[in-house]
Amino acid sequence: MDIYVLVGIVIFLALAFDFINGFHDTANAIATSVSTRALSPRVAIIVASIMNFVGAMLFTGVAKTIGGKVADPAKLEHGVEIVIASLLSAILWNLVTWWFGIPSSSSHALIGSLAGAVVSAEGFGGINYSGFTDIIKGLIFSPLIAFTIGFIVMWLFKQIFAKSSPHQINKGFRTGQIITAAFQSFTHGTNDAQKAMGIITFALVAANLQSTLDVPWWVKVAAASSMALGTSIGGWKIIKTMGTKIFKIEPINGFAADITSASVILTATLTKLPVSTTHVITSAILGVGSAKRFSAVKWGLAGRIVISWIITIPVTAIIAALIYRVIALFM
Template identity: 80%
Template sequence: MDTTFVVMIAVVFLALAFDFINGFHDTANAIATSVSTRALKPRVAIIMAAVMNFVGALSFTGVAKTIGGSVADPAKLAHGEQIVIAALLGAIIWNLVTWWFGIPSSSSHALIGGLAGAVIAADGFGAINAGGFTNIIKGLIFSPFIAFAIGFTLMWILKLIFANGNPHQLNKGFRTGQIITAAFQSYTHGTNDAQKAMGIITFALVAAGIQDHLEVPLWVKLSAATAMALGTSVGGWKIIKTMGTKIFKIEPINGFAADLGSAAVIFTATLIHFPVSTTHVITSSLLGVGSAKRFANVKWSMAGRIVISWIITIPIAMGLSAVIYKIIEWIFL
């Protein structure tokens, strides 16, 4: 059997495994508030999120093209498929570690860091597309701050509008609203996060010489969308517990504001072809809402733990993937 074919099978398998893990790791963020406020039963929330992620994953490809061509030029790499394998393994390992401890870290950071680390290990720093990589990092850094500001503003406006409202009626109304915002948030998650696996598979296809462009093939779209939806269907209860209960006590109006704010940021990023961390955006929106509700009630120690995981994810994923690439190189190349 042709070696390139075998390696590509490994790439596709690992990329879809990454998407599957991403499904239960990151999608939990999208439904955590609606589950914690009992706007949706857990099983219903997971099924809805799986369906909306699938639809979202099939809707756009701009982020996939950014992932596929901005970190490095796959056509210029000598061992592009092996680089992708190392990147995926590094990202998967870190995702599983953070999932096990219930920390909502970023799958996007892990994948982008892993890809950069593997490229550097294979071909040196010169192989990194500095401009493209820097733009991606800027988007990953600034999007949480924007989400925090939007979450804070939305919650502040809602507090003014409904300051004298009947609490029972408000909870009932915003629980209904949360069903809509949770569905929209799950959809936007699919439009951005599922494309990252599509982009990495396309990167490998170009590196292997199987295609000479960054257009995402239909079979890649369908495979990534299905893997994300299946992963979502498994659920991510540890992440849901962290997001839904350990940052601050969430009421329906808070969940509605957080979901709407983060979904708006993610969808805007998708439209301009920017890969963002859905985890960072959703968590930051939730922190903004909590701060507007009552700053002192936010459990900032948990927020600090989450932020630390954000900071260390890229360098750890880079290091893991670089080491894995060197092991692959030593054994096979």
């Protein structure tokens, strides 16, 4: 098949992944502000769409990490086919978890899929182990950090506002959540939209259509626009899980969770590490809930979410490996 046709398929699938990522992960950025009625669902989605686009346009470090740290696209004989298999696997996983309302990670799905497809095509020697390990460390430690910081922030809020009127406190924090929801959506764009940019750039290098991992301007605009459009659709099943089923969130809790997760995600972006915004935001909510009252958190649901986190990378790696073998039969 003509290389330009293959690259065209990659671009279509990458933008589809970004679109699905937008409506899959929209809930993460706005769930707390919607559940506390700081923002109406319609306004929250508009804010999230705009801020996702702005965030996506301002950074490219994570895209370069995705494009070059899992494997070197210039050294792969079938790099474009590998990307196609990776994207099909990640999209399938995102749709399945969205359908069941599970806040799983698009980042884990893409990283796991890319690694599985590379191994299927090139063997384990095709993996850049040092870079891949760095990414995995970021994916593992970021939710732990978010949980810890969320717990500390909420504990401090409890000490500071212990003698204040709950009604007045929640009224003030409900207003503050408008700002934190916008900030969280912005940081979501700075990290998540870059993953599609990185995978398209990976394919362009693998196809010898460019020699560096610098993200072309048109790729940035296309990926940012796809994520913003997907965000405008929303993910109501996951909003329900994130905003109501983990524990009963009040405005002060939502503010603490939002400011925690947004800070962790932005720090990861500045250090060029792809993290799971889903994991970070969920972990921040769990940390805040634990500080509010440990027994208030529905740990059974939290456990099921964690299980989905653990299985995402190996399951998507296997799916991508199988998809690549099917593609190889026809190419």
